[in-house]
Amino acid sequence: MGILGTFRGWFCAVAAGLLLAGAARAQPLREYEAKAAFLYNFVSFVEWPENAFADAKAPFVIGILGNDPFGRVLDDVVANERAKNRPLMVKRLSRVDEAEDCQIVFVSASEARYTAEILRRCGDRPVLLVGDSPGFAEAGGTVGFRMEGARLKLDINVDAARARNLNVSSKLLRVAHVIGKETVE
Amino acid sequence: MLCGALSLLAAGTGLKAQETGLSPEMLKKMTVEELLNQDVVSVSRKPERWGQAAGNVFLIRGAGAVRTGAATVPQILRLAPSLFVAQTSASNWAINARGFVRSTGQSNKLLVLVDGRSVYSPLFSNVFWDAQDVFVPDLDRVEVISGPAGSTWGANAVNGVINILSKSAHETLGGVFYAESGTETKAHFGARYGGTFGRTGALRVYAQHAEHDATLNAFGAEDGRDAWSSSQTGFRADWGVAGQSAWTFQGDAFRGRADNGGALKTANDGANALLRLTRYLTPDSQLTARIYHDYTRRNDRDIIEDRLHTTDFELQHRINFEGGQELLWGGSYRSMDERIDHTVGYVILPPSLRFGLASLFFQHQIGVFDDVVRVTTGLRLEHNDFTGWEYQPNVRASWNVNDRHLVWASASRATRTPSRLDRDFYAPAEPPYIFAAGGPDVAAEVVHAYELGWRMRFAQNFSATVTVYYQDYDHLLTTELTSPIVLASKGAGRSAGVEAFVDWQATARWRMRFGMFGVDQDTRLKSGSLDSAKGYAESSFPTHQIQLRNSFQLTKKLALWTSLRSVGKVPMLDAGGQPVPAYTELDARLAWDLRPGVEVALLGRNLLDGSHPEMGTDAARREIARSVQVSLQWAF
Numbered sequence: 077m078g079i080l081g082t083f084r085g086w087f088c089a090v091a092a093g094l095l096l097a098g099a100a101r102a103q104p105l106r107e108y109e110a111k112a113a114f115l116y117n118f119v120s121f122v123e124w125p126e127n128a129f130a131d132a133k134a135p136f137v138i139g140i141l142g143n144d145p146f147g148r149v150l151d152d153v154v155a156n157e158r159a160k161n162r163p164l165m166v167k168r169l170s171r172v173d174e175a176e177d178c179q180i181v182f183v184s185a186s187e188a189r190y191t192a193e194i195l196r197r198c199g200d201r202p203v204l205l206v207g208d209s210p211g212f213a214e215a216g217g218t219v220g221f222r223m224e225g226a227r228l229k230l231d232i233n234v235d236a237a238r239a240r241n242l243n244v245s246s247k248l249l250r251v252a253h254v255i256g257k258e259t260v261e
Numbered sequence: 262m263l264c265g266a267l268s269l270l271a272a273g274t275g276l277k278a279q280e281t282g283l284s285p286e287m288l289k290k291m292t293v294e295e296l297l298n299q300d301v302v303s304v305s306r307k308p309e310r311w312g313q314a315a316g317n318v319f320l321i322r323g324a325g326a327v328r329t330g331a332a333t334v335p336q337i338l339r340l341a342p343s344l345f346v347a348q349t350s351a352s353n354w355a356i357n358a359r360g361f362v363r364s365t366g367q368s369n370k371l372l373v374l375v376d377g378r379s380v381y382s383p384l385f386s387n388v389f390w391d392a393q394d395v396f397v398p399d400l401d402r403v404e405v406i407s408g409p410a411g412s413t414w415g416a417n418a419v420n421g422v423i424n425i426l427s428k429s430a431h432e433t434l435g436g437v438f439y440a441e442s443g444t445e446t447k448a449h450f451g452a453r454y455g456g457t458f459g460r461t462g463a464l465r466v467y468a469q470h471a472e473h474d475a476t477l478n479a480f481g482a483e484d485g486r487d488a489w490s491s492s493q494t495g496f497r498a499d500w501g502v503a504g505q506s507a508w509t510f511q512g513d514a515f516r517g518r519a520d521n522g523g524a525l526k527t528a529n530d531g532a533n534a535l536l537r538l539t540r541y542l543t544p545d546s547q548l549t550a551r552i553y554h555d556y557t558r559r560n561d562r563d564i565i566e567d568r569l570h571t572t573d574f575e576l577q578h579r580i581n582f583e584g585g586q587e588l589l590w591g592g593s594y595r596s597m598d599e600r601i602d603h604t605v606g607y608v609i610l611p612p613s614l615r616f617g618l619a620s621l622f623f624q625h626q627i628g629v630f631d632d633v634v635r636v637t638t639g640l641r642l643e644h645n646d647f648t649g650w651e652y653q654p655n656v657r658a659s660w661n662v663n664d665r666h667l668v669w670a671s672a673s674r675a676t677r678t679p680s681r682l683d684r685d686f687y688a689p690a691e692p693p694y695i696f697a698a699g700g701p702d703v704a705a706e707v708v709h710a711y712e713l714g715w716r717m718r719f720a721q722n723f724s725a726t727v728t729v730y731y732q733d734y735d736h737l738l739t740t741e742l743t744s745p746i747v748l749a750s751k752g753a754g755r756s757a758g759v760e761a762f763v764d765w766q767a768t769a770r771w772r773m774r775f776g777m778f779g780v781d782q783d784t785r786l787k788s789g790s791l792d793s794a795k796g797y798a799e800s801s802f803p804t805h806q807i808q809l810r811n812s813f814q815l816t817k818k819l820a821l822w823t824s825l826r827s828v829g830k831v832p833m834l835d836a837g838g839q840p841v842p843a844y845t846e847l848d849a850r851l852a853w854d855l856r857p858g859v860e861v862a863l864l865g866r867n868l869l870d871g872s873h874p875e876m877g878t879d880a881a882r883r884e885i886a887r888s889v890q891v892s893l894q895w896a897f
Contacts, residue, residue: 107301113288114296121293131857133435133896147581148547152285156431156461156502163431163463171721173766186664190721197721197769226300230293251293 110228111182111208111221112150118180118204118219119159123243128179128202135163139175141194142184144168145208172197180204183212191215202241213255218242222253231255284505284541316657316671317407317714317728317760319343323400323428328812329822330850330864330892332441332449332471334393337400338423339826342776342808343407343728343760347831347841347875350883351476351487352391352519352527355876358407358421359732360756360782361799364833366876368799370419370677370706372410376427376511377575378535378553381417383597383616384567386680389559391517392529393425394493396467398437398894399453401428407760408730409710411653411675412639415593415620419675419708420732427511430455430463430499436897443890445866448472462500469493475520477884481872487883489519491529501538509537521562531557545581549591550574563604570598585632590623599681607688607696609681616646618678634660643676647684648705651676667716677706683738683748699748704736706750722766731757737784737799739792752796754784770814779805794835801876803829803843818854823847831876838878845869858896865889 115138129136136159140146150166157164167178172194175181181203183194188209195216198205205212206219213220213231218240220231230248235256237244319341331337335354339346347355347366355366362368369386372379373393381388404424411418433455440450451469458464475488495513517529535553542548552574560566577591595618601609624639641653657671679699686698710732718724737752758780765773781804786796806828813821824847831841847869852862865888867873872884 105296105299105301109288110296110299110301113291114293116289117293117296131896133858135432149285149288152541153288155285155507157289163434165432170724171766173722173769173772187721189664193721223301228297228301230297248293251297 107223107228108145108147109149112146112153114221114228114230115150115180115182115206116153116157118206118248119164121245121248122204122237123245124160124179124204125202125241129162130177133162134177135165136160137165137167137178137180139167139169139178139181140184141169141172141175141181141187143186145184175203178203180206183207183209183217185209191217200239200241204237204240204242218244219252229253286502286505316410316669317343317712317726319405319407319762321403321405323397323402326400326403327397327894328820328850328852329824329848330862330890332397332446333390334395334425335390337395337397337403338405339824340810341403341405342762342806343421343778344405345778345802345806345828347828348476348883348885349876351473352489352517354390355801356388356390356423357802358405358778359730359758360780360802361420361734362801362876363799364801364836364838364876364878366801368420369680370417370708371421371423372414372416372418373423373425374414375425376535377537377551378533378555379571379573379595382559382567382569382680383678384569384599384601384681386417386677386683389529391489391491391519391527392515392531392557392559394469394471394491394515395425395427396451396453396469396493396495398439398896399428399433399465399467399497401426401432407728408671408712409653409655409673409675409708409732412622412641412655412673413624415622415641415653416618416643416645416651416676416678416705419677419706427497429509430465430497433465433497434463437894438897439892439894441890441892443864443888444474444886445888446471446473446890458498459500461502462498464496464498466496467494477872477886479874479880479882479884481884484522485520486522487520489517489527491515491517506538506540509535511535523562525562527562528558528560531555547579549577549579551577565604566602568600568602572596585626585628587626588623589625590621592619592621594619601681605690607686608690609685610687611685614681614685617644618646619644632661634658645678647679647701647703651678651705665718669712669714669716671710671712671714673710673712675708675710679703679705679738686748694745696746697748699738699750702750703738703748704750706737707735709733723764725763726761728760729758730760731755734784739786739790739796739798740794742791742793746793749790751787751790752784752792752798753787754782754796756780756782772812774808774810776808776810777806797832797834800834801831801841803831805829820852820854822850822852824849828875833878836878841874841876841882844873844875846873860894862892862894863889864892 154164185208205217207217208221213233216236218236222229230252232252233255321340326337335346338344343358349355349366355362357368357371361370367387372381373388406422410422414422436454438452442448449471453465453467455465470492472490475485478484493515497511499509501507512534514532519527533555537551539549555571558568573595575593580588598615600613620643622641626637628635636658639655643651653675655673659669661667683703684698684700687694688696712730714728716726734754736750739749739751741747741749760778763775784796786792808826810824815821827845830843833840846867848866850864852860854860867887872886874882874884
């Protein structure tokens with residue numbers, strides 16, 4: 077058992093070393109950190125109708141459709157957070173039909189070629205469809221991310237939002253590029 | 262205990278994570294203006310593509326399992342197209358992928374983990390499915406990996422790994438109650454309640470009980486010989502801040518009793534507790550520490566009673582580099598303390614034994630050619646007290662041809678550690694022995710596997726996977742008819758086969774899934790072997806299996822699920838008996854959403870025949886009867 081004893085000692089040393097390490101370096105804002113922060117922000121800048129949730133206990137779910145570019149970032153941002161008085165969580169979806177219980181669906185760039193089909197299958201369900209490929213909002217999605225140089229831009233299709241019974245806050249519309257006809261309430 | 266590393270970890274969480282990087286807390290505080298007015302850098306962290314996992318992994322989601330009415334782990338595993346699942350008696354199942362099951366139903370080449378806790382018996386080299394209950398509404402997913410995965414999961418992951426994972430307590434707030442009754446499971450009911458505590462914590466507790474009816478005898482008649490019951494209770498708490506330190510503490514206790522035709526029963530008792538800490542050193546460097554203790558007692562009709570205490574500590578460090586490289590490395594140590602009591606007639610020497618398992622592992626993943634090709638290399642070095650050091654390497658590459666096609670290839674080596682019964686069993690109790698297990702002469706079984714896979718997606722609603730493999734086995738366990746009879750490692754063999762799965766969402770209301778496997782298994786004996794089974798000890802596996810599952814949303818409140826399976830005949834060559842005939846069976850479930858949160862369902866299993874056998878030799882064989890169950894689930 078000598079070897080195991082040595083192993084155990086070694087193990088402790090490594091554990092201690094790793095835990096004492098951990099001074100983080102200053103890091104620039106990364107594209108998908110910013111997009112994750114946006115998805116988190118949308119929760120408070122958009123109002124969903126009551127029928128967007130299966131029942132009073134149902135969680136608030138952000139779905140990721142297609143390739144997940146976030147890694148852990150989005151999970152970390154929403155972890156232990158609550159939205160509209162419900163637990164907030166992230167789900168990975170492989171097909172749009174799995175989006176039934178989601179309030180936000182992030183449509184990954186990998187799904188660009190299926191945009192029309194995805195929009196058709198979602199119909200007018202009260203889901204905030206956020207696209208990561210060019211022209212997503214113009215095609216009928218609700219929100220589109222767009223890169224302009226090194227800056228991230230938002231396109232918001234207010235007609236599409238209205239058709240899905242979603243109320244987007246004017247505060248968000250002010251900083252976004254608005255597509256469709258904005259009505260004053 | 263275990264060098265106090267865990268207390269160190271606990272102390273470490275007191276140190277606030279330095280906020281110089283972009284922690285989740287900082288990201289959350291940024292306003293939309295700040296987000297839009299700052300330059301961003303586009304580096305991929307670790308993009309997960311559809312079907313990226315280079316391997317044959319089949320995911321059974323908890324919600325999907327609930328919709329099929331599956332109430333036990335084997336019923337859930339029937340949903341995996343790569344697995345052969347055969348019921349040998351009311352409380353026993355034979356489960357494996359890619360061949361190699363004994364006529365008794367034992368399969369020693371499949372590793373099973375429940376929330377990271379191994380439930381593979383080091384005494385019997387088997388998983389006792391009657392001791393593995395889960396509370397199905399709280400099940401997050403079951404990952405079914407077919408093919409060797411020793412470099413990731415350790416010894417005994419020779420033909421596959423089953424990873425049963427429960428939901429975080431944050432996802433199970435509120436109450437659930439369910440009850441089921443019918444001709445197969447006479448009563449099955451359970452409840453869970455979950456709530457929050459503190460600023461970040463969530464906790465749930467559950468309890469359930471089941472009374473299962475007996476199967477029929479070989480002539481299709483009732484004899485009530487193998488009815489069984491099981492009770493289980495448990496909890497799970499999750500707290501902390503995921504981007505900094507997240508904790509999980511969970512535990513279960515269970516008790517099961519099964520009839521065996523006589524006065525004596527098989528008794529299963531056990532309890533376990535697991536503590537896990539995930540701590541972020543930086544946003545790209547994550548440390549996970551986990552410790553569990555597990556106690557099980559299994560008394561099989563007083564013929565043998567096994568008491569096993571397992572303590573396992575694992576430390577794992579994951580680093581994501583710029584550009585998508587990932588390094589995962591760590592180590593673990595497991596201590597097992599076992600005491601065996603038994604009737605006269607044989608001995609297991611020594612009856613009390615403490616033995617250990619230590620391992621070191623690393624896995625590196627890198628994307629090349631603009632991330633179109635990803636290459637993963639992994640190695641696990643493991644030291645066990647029976648055969649010493651074993652190495653389990655793996656290299657795999659995946660090529661993302663385009664949005665629609667992904668091709669992968671893998672080569673790996675995995676081992677099975679000899680069990681205590683393989684080494685330490687002697688009969689009669691005193692020398693001269695007529696039967697002696699192999700002692701130190703039994704080597705670890707080794708597999709070398711080569712796999713090739715293709716995942717395709719022709720449309721958003723249509724995907725398919727095909728895997729072909731060739732696995733070469735050595736040092737397979739044999740029973741040598743010498744004097745005394747001894748166990749040895751004089752078998753070898755290979756299995757080659759194909760696994761396929763198609764998933765088609767035909768319309769918004771109709772989803773169809775098709776799965777199949779075909780396997781050709783061939784075993785041989787090395788020169789001088791006098792194996793009692795003539796090399797066929799683990800050949801009770803069908804050459805093919807086909808599944809066709811449909812789910813229909815009939816109306817807004819009414820859903821129908823059907824599952825048709827066709828299983829090839831199962832040879833019984835080792836016992837020289839007749840094979841179990843091929844069979845085709847249909848399961849169907851009609852569920853009605855009475856109102857939000859309340860579902861009633863009618864479930865029929867094995868509808869095509871009055872009864873049919875799935876495993877076992879002629880007269881000892883049990884038959885599984887057609888059954889009807891009604892169930893109610895209420896979420897509040």
